[in-house]
Amino acid sequence: MNSTIVSYLSQFEGHKKFISILSEALGFDATYLVAFLVFFLASFIVVNVMALVGGLGTYAERKISADIQMRQGPNRVGPYGLLQFLADGVKMITKEDIIPRNADKLLFTIAPLMALVGVFGSLAVVPFSSGFILTDLNVGVFYLIGVSSLVGVAIFLGGYSSNSKWSMLGGMRGASQIISYEVPVTLSILAIVILAGGLSFSTLVEAQGGMPHQWYILHNPFTFIGFFVFFIGALAETNRAPFDLPEAESELVSGYHTEYTGMRFGFFALAEYIEVFVVCGVAAAAFLGGYKVPFDLGTGDLLVNTLHLPPIIGRNIGQILQVGSFVTKTLVLYYIVIWIRWTFPRLRVDHLMTLCWKYLTPIALFNLVGCAVWLYAFDGQSVWELLSHLGGASSGGH
Secondary structure, three states: OOOOHHHHHOOOHHHHHHHHHHHHHHOOOOHHHHHHHHHHHHHHHHHHHHHHHHHHHHHHHHHHHHHHOOOOOOOOOOHHHOOHHHHHHHHHHHOOOOOOOOOOHHHHHHHHHHHHHHHHHHHHHOOOOOOOOOOOOOOHHHHHHHHHHHHHHHHHHHHHHOOOHHHHHHHHHHHHHHHHHHHHHHHHHHHHHHHHOOOOHHHHHHOOOOOHHHOHHHOOHHHHHHHHHHHHHHHHHOOOOOOOHHHOHHHHOOOOOOOOOHHHHHHHHHHHHHHHHHHHHHHHHHHOOOOOOHHHHHHOHHHHHHHOOOHHHHHHHHHHHHHHHHHHHHHHHHHHHHHHHOOOOOOOHHHHHHHHHHHHHHHHHHHHHHHHHHHHHOOOOOHHHHHHHHHHHHHHHO
16 A cells, blocks of 8 residues: 555554544544545645745745845835735736637646646655655656656647747747656656665655765765756756746747736746746655655654653654755755756757757766666665775774
8 A cells, every 4th residue: 555644644543533433423434534534635735835835936036036136136025025926926816817819718728727737746746754745656756757747738738829939939849848858857767766676756765864975866976967967857847947948038028828917827837836846856855865864863763762752742743854854955956946047048949959868868878777787786785885884894804
């Protein structure tokens, strides 16, 4: 059975008692009803928190870019301009919703919704902690790659359905870019899958430790290079600068969403900022230890044994620490994504494709083969473990 938030809660006596009381009151086994309610509540929380993260992402981008360019940024609405994204949301809701006369109205309407569905669907396998994951599929990596591809389809449909040459060019750029960069991104994740021995995200995270030398980014030279290949490819997949050609304002007026107004435009922007959080979370889970906490504090056992806390309190504190560890690593990467946007110039479209097919894809293939050879040659041991054994053998021999 897949590990989920329901399976985590089922180990507590309070959860079992609640099910038994509810079953007696309703006259039938309420196990599945409670599971549905837990999933619904957890999904509701995740979706709303991610929507808030997407809104705050726009604020963070404005503030960080302002710092880089020696400007103030938003500073009027709310303390330090913190409520600016709410003002933008209200503005988009009140704007007129315009559909071009000759546009394909059905595709024009569903394209921004498809982008949101693809992003929110990928959140199902993001491991926020060992107990807080909506569903830990045994093919979680393939599920994530497949569902997140809906965003690329949405970008293409948005440009195609607008009946605009500018939008069509932006949609074609987006489709070619996203499809191309999925190759090195997928190969980089598969290199980690080979080392971990599974496709579920919990398998990837549990194979690592809480300390940096136990993360896959420092496991061997191939995974170290693979992290940067994955990160560069993720930037291109999320249409972030310097790979933001699908929405190159100076060349395409606005790109695939030129004809969109109001909340339809807002949905595309929200999907982009949430997708950045998702890919940063995947990078943290695959390369940076995910939700692992140093000294095994995340399990709660150390807290129970040292502080003599009740097991239920120790486990819950451990879960909070795990969520904090995962979110911290993800937000650090999120900051780097924004930092890169305001540091590097936009690539030309031929340079973008050259980077993918002539450099990143061969490097990703080399890393994939290298990880397989490393696993066979060194029995899966990391560089740190090999150096530790070498140092222990040297001191013992001496």
